[in-house]
Amino acid sequence: MDEKVIQQIKQRYGIVGNYEGLNRSIDIAIQVAPTELSVLIYGESGVGKEVLPRVIHDNSTRKHNKYFAINCGSLPEGTIDSELFGHKKGSFTGALDDREGYFSVANNGTLFLDEVGELPLATQARLLRVLETGEYIRVGESEVRKTNVRIVAATNVNMQKAIREGKFREDLYYRLNTIPISMPPLRERGRDIELLFRKFAYDISEKYHIEPVRLTEEARMLLLSYKWPGNIRQLRNLVEQISIISQEREITPEILRSYGVTDDSLGETGLVLHNANREMHAPEMHSYEKERDMLFQLLSSIGKEVKDLKELVHSNIDNMQSVPQNHYGIYHEEEKEVQPYIVNKQQYQPQGSMSYPSHSIQEVDIEPIEEAPLSNKELMKKNIIESLKRNNGNRKKTAMELDISERTLYRKIRDYGLDI
Numbered sequence: 001m002d003e004k005v006i007q008q009i010k011q012r013y014g015i016v017g018n019y020e021g022l023n024r025s026i027d028i029a030i031q032v033a034p035t036e037l038s039v040l041i042y043g044e045s046g047v048g049k050e051v052l053p054r055v056i057h058d059n060s061t062r063k064h065n066k067y068f069a070i071n072c073g074s075l076p077e078g079t080i081d082s083e084l085f086g087h088k089k090g091s092f093t094g095a096l097d098d099r100e101g102y103f104s105v106a107n108n109g110t111l112f113l114d115e116v117g118e119l120p121l122a123t124q125a126r127l128l129r130v131l132e133t134g135e136y137i138r139v140g141e142s143e144v145r146k147t148n149v150r151i152v153a154a155t156n157v158n159m160q161k162a163i164r165e166g167k168f169r170e171d172l173y174y175r176l177n178t179i180p181i182s183m184p185p186l187r188e189r190g191r192d193i194e195l196l197f198r199k200f201a202y203d204i205s206e207k208y209h210i211e212p213v214r215l216t217e218e219a220r221m222l223l224l225s226y227k228w229p230g231n232i233r234q235l236r237n238l239v240e241q242i243s244i245i246s247q248e249r250e251i252t253p254e255i256l257r258s259y260g261v262t263d264d265s266l267g268e269t270g271l272v273l274h275n276a277n278r279e280m281h282a283p284e285m286h287s288y289e290k291e292r293d294m295l296f297q298l299l300s301s302i303g304k305e306v307k308d309l310k311e312l313v314h315s316n317i318d319n320m321q322s323v324p325q326n327h328y329g330i331y332h333e334e335e336k337e338v339q340p341y342i343v344n345k346q347q348y349q350p351q352g353s354m355s356y357p358s359h360s361i362q363e364v365d366i367e368p369i370e371e372a373p374l375s376n377k378e379l380m381k382k383n384i385i386e387s388l389k390r391n392n393g394n395r396k397k398t399a400m401e402l403d404i405s406e407r408t409l410y411r412k413i414r415d416y417g418l419d420i
Ligand SMILES: Nc1ncnc2c1ncn2[C@@H]1O[C@H](COP(=O)(O)OP(=O)(O)OP(=O)(O)O)[C@@H](O)[C@H]1O
Pocket: 014, 015, 016, 017, 043, 044, 045, 046, 047, 048, 049, 050, 051, 155, 156, 196, 232, 233, 236, 394, 395
């Protein structure tokens, strides 16, 4: 390990930290850069995976050629093959011209495939072919073309699990994973947490011409004991929020707690975090799965409760004899119009002995009293904003929480103008 070279790289790319695991990852990136080997970068969300492909490209013989970073999770499934491999004019609706794909324009350069675990299976087959033979075919064509592209990929999902579930091709995984590099989670980096805090505090003070925030000794200890599920991205967001919102410049544990930092933050809930290093060496111990399974269980139990509640409401309505005018709206078949149905909590209680005629009541909309109803779109937008906040901007977790695909989330973020 050449310490001097590693320090130079850190300085050039703004990488802060001295943790041994971080230095080791940078060192592997430098060693592998001049080769043609494929590299797969592992690590939890927010650990800083995106800088390494650039380091690899800039230190390779390809450095004077093109470098493209492509987020596989954000490309719409319908156009992903065309984006990567190009298409022939008229090959599908909207293909008004011939188009070159990334594999063509990056010839002799490097392609960084971020979130590679999100690639659809059909695209995986095309990618495997180009990796093995350098050959690819544009969408809507049969002519075989050649390219010479070096692939660096990154993922924050458990690839072993994706393979087991049939979502990722094993042969492609081995082809991409020639050199694995793992980026350590922030909670393992010890004093680097403090260094990063200072860096972000300084950056924001420069940007907004304010005094940088600083930590008391107790606050420093609290930051070191926190689990940082959103890693460096979460730390940066936290420092930005505190710098702008807090009146204080000396940050105490109380202030940190008010921003959600707790010393036993995840231990008590039983959530276990993904550990990229363990994933590589002992896939079965990988614990991100457990966290995800727990979330799925939670979501499905919420779903069940909602379903039960819905059934209860409907059976109650079927049994209703009379309803106070100011509390209920009724769907009259002949009017074909839905009027607001406003229910207070007590009226949800099952009242088995009551019996109401059901003929006039077909369907109801439930709305909170005195609140203007949100459209589906507004509701989704609100949910996305809140969920992103809860998950410190982590889109994968947000998508999981909202039970939508990551691709759909990216699209909605774009459509709603939330992509800042
Ligand atoms: N060591 C570091 N020093 C300074 N900034 C860092 C460091 N590591 C990460 N960052 C910053 O943290 C943020 C998150 O990093 P990055 O986008 O690379 O995460 P990621 O691993 O790709 O996460 P995801 O899997 O969610 O895409 C970026 O703003 C990045 O610049």
